[in-house]
Amino acid sequence: MFDQPIIRICLVLGSLITATYILRRVRLAKVQIEDTIFWLLFSGILLILAIFPGIAYWAAYLLGFQSPINFVYIVIIFLLLAKQFFMSIRLSQLDSKVRILTQRVALNEEKIESEKLDL
Template sequence: MLGISWQIRLVLVLGSLITVAFVLRRVRQARMQIEDSIFWLLFAFFMFILSLVPQVAYWVSNVFRFQSPINVVYLAIIFILFVKQFFMSIQLSQMDSKIRALTQKVALNEEKIEREKDDL
């Protein structure tokens, strides 16, 4: 049975530590919202746990009959990022609607101000 090599485990540990450092730096600089930082910290924690306790990947690969535990790791990471992308798309659509409504309100207010100037 193929396992999770020490190189992959090292990449997961380094990736999770770099992610945590980057997220914490962005939060301190007030360039990241708390909700987003929580997601990325949990994602880094997930990667860290998978690198320290590879038995989880072995167990899941046995239950779902994956050929290799590393496929479980890749699939889990891809799935998590797809879910994040889906929620970001929803958030982007909502923000787009709000920006459009706000732009229309600003345009109406500017027109109202111009009309009031003309009436004077």
Template sequence: MAFTLRITLVLVSILTFIFIIRRIRSSKIRVEDALFWIIFAVLVLFVSVFPQVFVAGSELLGIESPANLVFLFFIFMLLIKCFSISVSLSQTNEKVKELSQQLAIEKFERHIDARRTIDEKHSKDDLKVKA
């Protein structure tokens, strides 16, 4: 791996780490969500400092080029992140649906109670008029 590429990867991973930490401190991102990106930045830093790991891994797994192993590894990590986001989105959609249904029921109950109050008032007024 070229020295300039290694330096670039180190700088990018450090900047990513700093960016994520700042976002956590300003409460713009949850720690649970940031954990993935922190691990991702650490892995990029590790790969940039020790590129031989992927060379040895590609030889061990029988992959022709270490670059293919790098792509395979990071694509797999991003697929895991995509799946976790999908699960989180499904859970959030279910919560929104339940809250919408609960709100609709409460609005309906308030409407029925208001209607009863109006009807009771009208029926009392009608009795007074007849008497």
């Protein structure tokens, strides 16, 4: 998998580009710290796998994968699915908060209108 230099170069470039992009977004205050940590760790893992490909071979052998690329794909898919799941939870919580805030604003506006009519 990592025997070809072009794959290793692509992994190194991909991880560096990802880290640079995330750090730039942090500087512009466009990304939250929790998301930043995840993406920086993700790009760090890619960088480590590109620099030390033996880790992927060792982990694949240890877990019984036939090929290191299968191990890498499974790990990446798992991490992205886990991230998506937690983002979905966070989105649901925010949706609930927006609904509650909308109801409160509507009640406050109704209260203000009724007070105006009483005057």
